[in-house]
Structure formats: structure tokens, C-alpha cells
Amino acid sequence: MEIQFASLDDAASRFTLSGASPAFANALRRAMIADVPTLAIEDVRIYDNTSALFDEMLAHRLGLIPITTDLTAYQSRDACSCNGAGCPACSVTFTLSAEGPKVVVSGDLIPQDPKAVPVHAAIPIVKLVKGQKLVLEAKAVVATGKEHAKWQPTLVCGYKNHPVITIGDTCDACGMCVDECPREILTVKGKKVAVAAGKLSECSLCRLCERACISTGIGEEPAIKVSAEPDRYIFVVESDGSLPVKEIIKRALKHIKGQSDELEHKIREISGDDKK
Ligand code: SF4
Ligand code: SF4
Numbered sequence: 001m002e003i004q005f006a007s008l009d010d011a012a013s014r015f016t017l018s019g020a021s022p023a024f025a026n027a028l029r030r031a032m033i034a035d036v037p038t039l040a041i042e043d044v045r046i047y048d049n050t051s052a053l054f055d056e057m058l059a060h061r062l063g064l065i066p067i068t069t070d071l072t073a074y075q076s077r078d079a080c081s082c083n084g085a086g087c088p089a090c091s092v093t094f095t096l097s098a099e100g101p102k103v104v105v106s107g108d109l110i111p112q113d114p115k116a117v118p119v120h121a122a123i124p125i126v127k128l129v130k131g132q133k134l135v136l137e138a139k140a141v142v143a144t145g146k147e148h149a150k151w152q153p154t155l156v157c158g159y160k161n162h163p164v165i166t167i168g169d170t171c172d173a174c175g176m177c178v179d180e181c182p183r184e185i186l187t188v189k190g191k192k193v194a195v196a197a198g199k200l201s202e203c204s205l206c207r208l209c210e211r212a213c214i215s216t217g218i219g220e221e222p223a224i225k226v227s228a229e230p231d232r233y234i235f236v237v238e239s240d241g242s243l244p245v246k247e248i249i250k251r252a253l254k255h256i257k258g259q260s261d262e263l264e265h266k267i268r269e270i271s272g273d274d275k276k
């Protein structure tokens, strides 16, 4: 199994996973979405709210604000020694006090830990008109997307099989497939059509090119054929900013390994019991 990065920065990554089964590719996708922990606001104590929004609506909006998460300083609430009660190792508190006229934004949340802050300071929470007030305390805890989507660290996380495009000898460079391709993957080169340089990975496997080729009256088989490599995948992952993408991939792989080790251990235990 091999991972090759086409691009990688803190916000987004595009990489190719080779030599993996469809089950593993899907497990990696799911682990990145639902098994990598992040901080998100879970408990809100509202002292004063004379805004137009109900307390519940405010709490919901606060929960969706991405918060930068240092997983070397915080750990998942489930794994914490406080047994989920909430302590400085798995949670962080914010305070907010605002008076209208003003649009209250995520940057108005004052964190207890200066490293655990909203990823973007300009996310609107509520608009206060003159005389309206909002005073609250919010506790963010570390958990995973399995519990609620607000703990998902990814905005985009998907993959497709790596495309394969072959052009047969019957191609007469009529260009019909070139015009039909919505992603401008194809180009006429001499007496045949070809894949434009560096464009193959952008093919969506829609097969409109095959259909266009058939419509030229070429016969039952198109000159262009699109298929997918069964064990090679192109992943696109975007972070919500709570964790760098590299950390999301690393933690997801670690989670899968942990699960597989646990399964192996259980199988050994069962086989041991069987022998007795
Ligand atoms: S399968 Fe779709 S995207 Fe890919 S080359 Fe054909 S028309 Fe273009
Ligand atoms: S439509 Fe068929 S024959 Fe025409 S250029 Fe494309 S592959 Fe070749």
C-alpha cells in the first residue's frame, strides 16, 4: 500500500492511495470523517439573552464553530481520566459578553486557552440591536464525528477510483468526444484523440465521451474506453481548520490500525478459548 501526495497543505490535500482494497479506502474515508477527534462547543450556560434568537438556537450555532484543536494537549472525552465529566485535559471554556448594536461573531468568544480559539474570527452568531444583551459561558469538549457532525474535522472527504482511458485504432480524430467531455480532458493529437497532459486524474468517469463516440456511427464499440483501476484511488480532503489535513490522515490511519490490532487480539483470544 502506498500514498502519494499531489498537493498537501494545512487546509486541503489531494493524494493517491495505491494497492488498497475498496473496503480499506472506504474505511479510511469514514475514519477521517468520524473517528478523528476535535473540539466543539457542547455545553452553554446562558446568563443573559435578550437577542432575537432562542437559547437553543444560539447553542446550536455556537456548536458549529470550528475550533483549533491541539491533540497533543487535549484528548477525547471518552478516553479521558475524568470519564467524560469534562476536565482541562478534554475540554476548554469560553466566555462571551456583548451588548447591541453589534453583530456578535466567533471572535467575541474569549478562550480560557489561547491556543484553542475559533478557526475564523468573523463567523456571525447573532445580531444585537440597541439595548439587547448576550452573556454566556460555553464549554467545548473533544469528541468525534461519530457522536455529532459538529465534531467532524473535514469539510470535504471523498475519493474515486483512478481513471484509465484507452483509445483504440478505430479512432479517426473526429473530435466528438473532445467536445462532449465536460472537464476538457481530451484533445486531438495528430490522427487520434489523446488525454491532455496532466489531466487524467480530473476525469470523472462519466463516460460521456464513450457515448459521443458511439453516436458517430462507429459501431457497437466506441474507440475510446473509460475504466477505473480497481485498487488505486484519488482522495480529496479539506479540513475545517480545527486540525491540519496531515494530522487528520495520520490519526485516521492510526485509528484503523488500532481497530485492526483489537480485532486480531479478540480473534487470538477466541482461538485460545477454543483450544481449552
Ligand atoms: S469519462 Fe467523462 S470526464 Fe472522463 S474523459 Fe470521458 S467525458 Fe471526460
Ligand atoms: S469520438 Fe471516437 S472516433 Fe471521434 S475522436 Fe473521439 S474516440 Fe476518436
Ligand SMILES: [Zn+2]
Residues within 6 Å of the ligand: 077, 080, 081, 082, 083, 084, 085, 086, 087, 088, 089, 090, 091
Ligand atoms: Zn477529561
